[in-house]
Amino acid sequence: MSHIANLTAPNGINYTQPLGLFIDNEWVASKKEDRIISINPADESEICSEEAAGSEDVDIAVNAARRAFDGKWREMDTSFRGDLLHKLATLVEQHADVLATIDAWDNGKTYNAARNEDVPDSVAILKYYAGWADKIHGTVIEPNPSRMAYTSREPIGVCGAIIPWNFPLVNIVTKLGPALAAGNTLVVKVAEQTPLSALYFANLVKEAGFPRGVVNVLNGMGREAGTAIAAHPGIDMISFTGSTPTGREILKTAAVNMKRVILETGGKSPLIVFKDADLEQAVRWGHRGIMSNQGQVCSATSRIFVHEDVYDRFLALYKDEVQKVSQVGDPFKEDTFQGPQVSKAQFDRVSSYIDTGKREGAKLLCGGEACKNMSGKGLYIAPTVFTDVSDSMTISRDEVFGPFVVISKFNEEKEAIKRANDSVFGLGAAVFTRDISRALSVSKKIESGTVWINSSNDSDGRVPFGGFKQSGIGLELGELGLAAYTISKSVFINLNSKL
Ligand code: ADP
Numbered sequence: 022m023s024h025i026a027n028l029t030a031p032n033g034i035n036y037t038q039p040l041g042l043f044i045d046n047e048w049v050a051s052k053k054e055d056r057i058i059s060i061n062p063a064d065e066s067e068i069c070s071e072e073a074a075g076s077e078d079v080d081i082a083v084n085a086a087r088r089a090f091d092g093k094w095r096e097m098d099t100s101f102r103g104d105l106l107h108k109l110a111t112l113v114e115q116h117a118d119v120l121a122t123i124d125a126w127d128n129g130k131t132y133n134a135a136r137n138e139d140v141p142d143s144v145a146i147l148k149y150y151a152g153w154a155d156k157i158h159g160t161v162i163e164p165n166p167s168r169m170a171y172t173s174r175e176p177i178g179v180c181g182a183i184i185p186w187n188f189p190l191v192n193i194v195t196k197l198g199p200a201l202a203a204g205n206t207l208v209v210k211v212a213e214q215t216p217l218s219a220l221y222f223a224n225l226v227k228e229a230g231f232p233r234g235v236v237n238v239l240n241g242m243g244r245e246a247g248t249a250i251a252a253h254p255g256i257d258m259i260s261f262t263g264s265t266p267t268g269r270e271i272l273k274t275a276a277v278n279m280k281r282v283i284l285e286t287g288g289k290s291p292l293i294v295f296k297d298a299d300l301e302q303a304v305r306w307g308h309r310g311i312m313s314n315q316g317q318v319c320s321a322t323s324r325i326f327v328h329e330d331v332y333d334r335f336l337a338l339y340k341d342e343v344q345k346v347s348q349v350g351d352p353f354k355e356d357t358f359q360g361p362q363v364s365k366a367q368f369d370r371v372s373s374y375i376d377t378g379k380r381e382g383a384k385l386l387c388g389g390e391a392c393k394n395m396s397g398k399g400l401y402i403a404p405t406v407f408t409d410v411s412d413s414m415t416i417s418r419d420e421v422f423g424p425f426v427v428i429s430k431f432n433e434e435k436e437a438i439k440r441a442n443d444s445v446f447g448l449g450a451a452v453f454t455r456d457i458s459r460a461l462s463v464s465k466k467i468e469s470g471t472v473w474i475n476s477s478n479d480s481d482g483r484v485p486f487g488g489f490k491q492s493g494i495g496l497e498l499g500e501l502g503l504a505a506y507t508i509s510k511s512v513f514i515n516l517n518s519k520l
């Protein structure tokens with residue numbers, strides 16, 4: 022079987038798609054002779070099939086990453102490491118149309134979102150960490166006249182990265198950028214639902230000039246390749262983004278050799294609208310905050326709490342906004358806001374929560390059903406809004422991960438905070454008010470890694486991102502996201518050399 026395919030995407034773009042495992046800068050076949058079929062969720066047609074890594078392939082990739090770590094990569098001038106990351110950023114920019122096309126095709130996200138958000142965000146993250154590569158250093162500490170110590174920030178070693186399917190490209194560079202800037206090497210397992218853009222990206226890694234073995238990219242199933250990475254004794258650190266149950270499993274598996282672990286997991290993020298808020302803006306953000314990316318965003322503001330005095334007006338405006346903005350359809354069509362869910366499994370999951378909401382007696386403001394494209398195919402869900410929900414309902418507690426939001430009313434500020442915090446998750450939270458003191462004091466009391474004041478789901482590669490509670494361990498992005506990929510070594514110097 023060949024490791025490349027010449028493909029023509031639905032938008033007419035013709036390109037060469039790698040299909041193999043990327044190990045040691047080469048495209049190779051899987052030792053277990055297994056393949057994964059990629060599906061276009063817009064019509065459930067087959068795109069192509071790729072090599073699927075098993076534990077033996079993971080082992081080969083880890084050895085390649087170890088050789089690279091112990092070899093040239095370690096000895097490389099740090100500025101040169103930054104140059105390579107810059108080159109990679111430039112290549113991603115040059116290949117933006119193809120990368121966006123692949124993600125729209127494979128994931129079902131709109132081409133516009135992929136081209137205008139995912140790709141530029143990825144470029145910005147790579148450039149940001151490229152700039153850090155030669156600015157990583159320790160400190161000098163002088164406890165008393167006879168002793169001094171210095172610290173150095175060293176790379177951790179071979180890092181495993183396990184990537185989800187919701188932002189295929191952004192997720193890979195979020196881990197690759199800081200890992201490489203800090204001097205680590207990588208074995209990446211991409212999500213089996215959306216491997217194609219990462220495989221294409223791997224060719225750009227090679228073209229940028231990274232030495233062999235520094236970056237290895239494997240497509241494979243979570244249970245096989247993912248577990249093999251989490252368990253591998255030759256991997257020193259693991260960075261995972263995905264669901265909370267999978268994160269918990271990885272944490273347990275990674276305990277074998279006490280890997281450093283970063284987990285970015287689920288959420289059920291609240292958005293609170295106080296009665297003094299700019300209601301129209303709250304509605305617009307409240308809509309984008311959950312309906313963007315087909316609702317497949319870990320920090321989506323999926324629980325909306327509205328002050329009772331403005332509740333009815335909020336609902337009326339929210340319904341208008343959904344009808345006006347949430348155009349569901351072909352990801353490649355210019356005016357589409359929402360494409361299909363990524364996979365049949367996700368489609369079924371969201372559908373079953375819709376049934377649960379109805380069974381639990383929540384009121385349906387709009388949506389509440391699947392919708393098909395013109396040919397009667399595709400994994401489309403109508404944007405679904407349940408109102409008058411209670412906090413104990415399953416649909417108020419579980420992460421749905423779809424275009425699915427629950428809205429309820431509150432009376433007191435204290436009550437809103439308590440209910441917002443009543444979740445096992447703590448990823449994001451949004452607060453809408455014109456009162457600055459209230460905005461800041463509520464932000465202080467909210468148990469989440471990020472708070473947005475008068476917006477929702479703002480993110481930036483320069484700002485750290487991570488979860489409180491069961492939304493994760495550790496941070497990504499920003500300077501703290503870089504620190505996670507280094508380990509500090511302390512060296513003591515005895516200045517008087519006598520015991
Ligand atoms: P989803 O259920 O939506 O696919 P997951 O959190 O399970 O979300 O998947 C995120 C990533 O974790 C994917 O790359 C997936 O293959 C991987 N994965 C899934 N299960 C495991 C596991 N048990 N060990 C390691 N990785 C896994």
Ligand code: MG
Nearest residue numbers: 060127128214
């Ligand atoms: Mg797919």
